[in-house]
Amino acid sequence: MREFDYRRAHDVQHALTLLAADPDARFLGGGTNLVDLMKTGVERPTRLVDVRELPLDGIEPTAEGGLRIGATVTNSDLAAHPDVRRHHPALAQAVLAGASGQLRNMATVGGNLLQRTRCGYFTDVSGPCNKRVPGSGCPAVTGEHHQHAVLGASDHCVAVHPSDMGVALTALDAVVGYETGEGPEEKPITDFYLPVGDTPHRETALPPGALITHLILPPPPAGARSRYRKVRERASYAFAIGSVAARLTVEDGRVAEARLALGAVASRPWRAHAAEAVLTGAPAGGATFAEAADAELAAARPLPRNGYKVPLMRNLVVSVLTELAEEATR
Amino acid sequence: MAPEPSPTSSAITLHINGEKHHLSVDHRTTLLDALRERLDLTGTKKGCDQGQCGACTVLVDRRRVVSCLTLAVTAQDREVTTVEGLADGDDLHPVQQAFLDLDGYQCGYCTPGQICSAIALIEEHAAGWPSAVTPDVDPDATPAPLTPDEIRERLSGNLCRCGAYVSIVQAVAHAATTHGRRPAPTTEEGAA
Numbered sequence: 001m002r003e004f005d006y007r008r009a010h011d012v013q014h015a016l017t018l019l020a021a022d023p024d025a026r027f028l029g030g031g032t033n034l035v036d037l038m039k040t041g042v043e044r045p046t047r048l049v050d051v052r053e054l055p056l057d058g059i060e061p062t063a064e065g066g067l068r069i070g071a072t073v074t075n076s077d078l079a080a081h082p083d084v085r086r087h088h089p090a091l092a093q094a095v096l097a098g099a100s101g102q103l104r105n106m107a108t109v110g111g112n113l114l115q116r117t118r119c120g121y122f123t124d125v126s127g128p129c130n131k132r133v134p135g136s137g138c139p140a141v142t143g144e145h146h147q148h149a150v151l152g153a154s155d156h157c158v159a160v161h162p163s164d165m166g167v168a169l170t171a172l173d174a175v176v177g178y179e180t181g182e183g184p185e186e187k188p189i190t191d192f193y194l195p196v197g198d199t200p201h202r203e204t205a206l207p208p209g210a211l212i213t214h215l216i217l218p219p220p221p222a223g224a225r226s227r228y229r230k231v232r233e234r235a236s237y238a239f240a241i242g243s244v245a246a247r248l249t250v251e252d253g254r255v256a257e258a259r260l261a262l263g264a265v266a267s268r269p270w271r272a273h274a275a276e277a278v279l280t281g282a283p284a285g286g287a288t289f290a291e292a293a294d295a296e297l298a299a300a301r302p303l304p305r306n307g308y309k310v311p312l313m314r315n316l317v318v319s320v321l322t323e324l325a326e327e328a329t330r
Numbered sequence: 331m332a333p334e335p336s337p338t339s340s341a342i343t344l345h346i347n348g349e350k351h352h353l354s355v356d357h358r359t360t361l362l363d364a365l366r367e368r369l370d371l372t373g374t375k376k377g378c379d380q381g382q383c384g385a386c387t388v389l390v391d392r393r394r395v396v397s398c399l400t401l402a403v404t405a406q407d408r409e410v411t412t413v414e415g416l417a418d419g420d421d422l423h424p425v426q427q428a429f430l431d432l433d434g435y436q437c438g439y440c441t442p443g444q445i446c447s448a449i450a451l452i453e454e455h456a457a458g459w460p461s462a463v464t465p466d467v468d469p470d471a472t473p474a475p476l477t478p479d480e481i482r483e484r485l486s487g488n489l490c491r492c493g494a495y496v497s498i499v500q501a502v503a504h505a506a507t508t509h510g511r512r513p514a515p516t517t518e519e520g521a522a
Contacts, residue, residue: 005336006357006403022336028404035360035399036380047336048357050404076393080459082469089467096462100487101451102384105393106400236462236486 001038005047012179015051015211020181022047027211029072029111032103037116041125042132052108056213059083065219071110071212075099075165078109088217090226090245094168097230100237110212112165113176113192114204117267118239119159120144130156131200138200141303147241149196150300150309152266157200158303160264161193162239167263168228170271171245175216180207186216193268200267221257224249225324229316230263240264242309244316250284250328260321262296262313272296275317284325286318293317342406346371347415355402362386362397364405365412373413373442377489384488387443388412394450396487413442416449425449425505434501436492444488448502451484452476455506476506 005022009015019025025047028034037043056070059081067083078084079095099107116122121129121139128136140148140158148158166189174189192204206212220226226247232238243263249256258279260272275292282288293314300310344351344364353368362379365371365388377385379398386397389411416423425448428434435441455476460467463483464474474480481499490498 001358003338004357005338006340006401028401031401031404032381032396032399035401039380048401052404076454076459079467080457085460085467085469092460092467093462096460096464096467100384101447101454101484102387102394102396102487103381103399105450106395236483 001041002044002046004045006050007047008050008053010053012054012056012211012213015049015054016179016181016209018047018049019211020209025049027051027110029108030074030103030106031111032099032107033111033115037123040123042116042123051110051211056110062216067217069109069215069217071108071214073109075104075107075109075112076101078165079104087220088168088172088226090228090247091165091168091172091217093228094164094230094243094245097228097240097243098164109165109215112163113169113189113212114206115163116203117159118162119148122159131159131203134199134201145303146305146308147239147264148303148306149266150302150306150313151262151270151297152195152268152299153301154196154198154200156198157196157267159200159267161266161268162264163269164228164230164240164243164263166193166269167243167261168226168245169215169217170269171247171259171261172220172226173218173259175218176206176212177214177216178206178210178212180210184213185210189215189269190271196267203267220247221249223251223328224257225327226259227320227324229320231312231316242312242316244313244320246317246320246324248279248284248321248324248328250325253284253329255279255282255284255288255325258292258321260292260296260317262317265300265309265313272317274299279321284328286322289318289321289325290314292321340403340406342403344369344402344405344410345408346410347412357401357403359402360398361388361390361400361402361405361410364402365397365410371412371414375439375442377440377443382489383440383443384447385440385443387446387488389446389450392450392453394447411446413445416445423449424508425452425502428501428505428508429498432497432501432504434494434498436490436494440488440490440492444485444490444498447485447488448498448505451481452502452506455480455484476503478503481506 026045230243247259275296278292375385377383
């Protein structure tokens with residue numbers, strides 16, 4: 001590991017100043033991803049700016065009836081918070097489905113948004129990877145890719161985003177707040193993550209040197225139900241091979257509002273707009289849900305060894321929506 | 331004029347098991363390596379060194395973390411409890427005693443991490459934190475009992491290569507129903 005300077009930031013402005021003073025500086029939250037990547041040499045910062053002491057660890061109601069979640073709130077505190085569990089169960093479930101008790105105690109909301117893919121080629125500095133070394137190539141396209149992307153990928157990169165939390169946030173219309181030297185800004189999470197295209201090394205729209213300060217969760221509609229379900233290769237403590245976050249509002253047997261996001265299928269949490277268009281206003285039943293899943297997955301382009309993800313996701317979407325619809329009419 | 335090189339080490343104070351330790355650390359030093367290599371607290375074990383096995387689990391401010399991904403410099407001013415700090419003299423912590431009584435280990439290498447993790451999970455459950463297998467995360471729902479399924483899920487960050495899981499789950503369940511909770515020690519001025 002490269003030697004580095006370590007500083008603790010006391011307020012947001014201090015953090016921005018400390019980061020700006022070194023072009024190879026990184027913010028340090030829980031360190032569960034960054035420290036690991038520093039050990040393998042993927043990340044080689046010369047300064048760490050520790051942001052865990054910043055006064056950004058609160059979860060508060062907003063005037064609109066939503067929640068404002070500070071960037072240094074730990075995954076554990078987020079998942080345990082009564083308002084998150086009561087009004088946004090899909091988010092609590094997503095966070096609890098990720099990592100282990102130890103890692104959830106360390107990891108922060110801001111860091112979770114910025115965590116890197118677990119693609120084995122990305123973390124192996126001895127070989128090429130377009131995300132790590134732009135232009136060096138993507139061995140996953142013809143190599144080990146059974147866990148890789150089926151939606152929105154390109155020949156340049158087929159890695160998937162590893163976050164569970166991000167999938168729920170994407171379904172729940174979360175907004176990411178951040179500070180730059182110029183002041184505070186906010187961006188919907190669906191615009192926060194960039195399409196992979198031919199620039200897989202550019203993952204988010206966060207300006208250089210900016211610090212994520214908070215998330216905003218808008219209030220759910222009355223009567224809405226939400227859920228997160230994750231499929232993985234063992235029962236616990238593994239990254240998803242497919243996941244679904246959904247929120248459904250049913251009125252008079254029809255879908256009044258649907259929010260759907262898919263995980264572990266793309267370079268970013270995948271908002272299923274095509275499926276939502278089919279769902280909205282349609283009868284809340286199995287035929288609609290299957291049609292919605294098919295509409296979204298029509299764009300799937302599986303690789304030779306990850307074709308299983310398409311029927312997996314179809315079944316997952318139908319199953320989760322069916323459960324939510326049954327609960328809504330119970 | 332060339333700028334001053336930035337410091338790559340710091341003099342820090344670590345509060346461990348009720349004692350203060352003053353030491354200078356290279357910033358690259360993990361809490362795990364500081365405990366084992368600098369402070370001779372070798373009860374905490376190094377398994378994978380990449381946050382996947384849980385052998386290095388310790389409590390920081392009473393919450394379980396993996397010490398292999400915790401930089402020692404970030405533990406400054408926090409209360410660290412390792413397996414060495416759990417017993418009161420010869421009087422074992424109830425979770426330690428349960429592991430002993432119910433054979434919650436085979437080779438013993440993962441045991442310090444399992445025990446630290448188990449102590450924290452019992453507290454987390456008692457505080458009403460749900461898990462991924464809790465049927466309903468609604469805070470107004472009836473609290474889920476600490477079933478074997480709950481223990482397995484909550485302890486999934488601690489691997490046991492010997493496969494002593496059956497006895498580990500029994501030991502945790504026993505400790506939780508009897509007297510699993512005891513406050514961690516607080517810091518007093520001690521040896522450096």
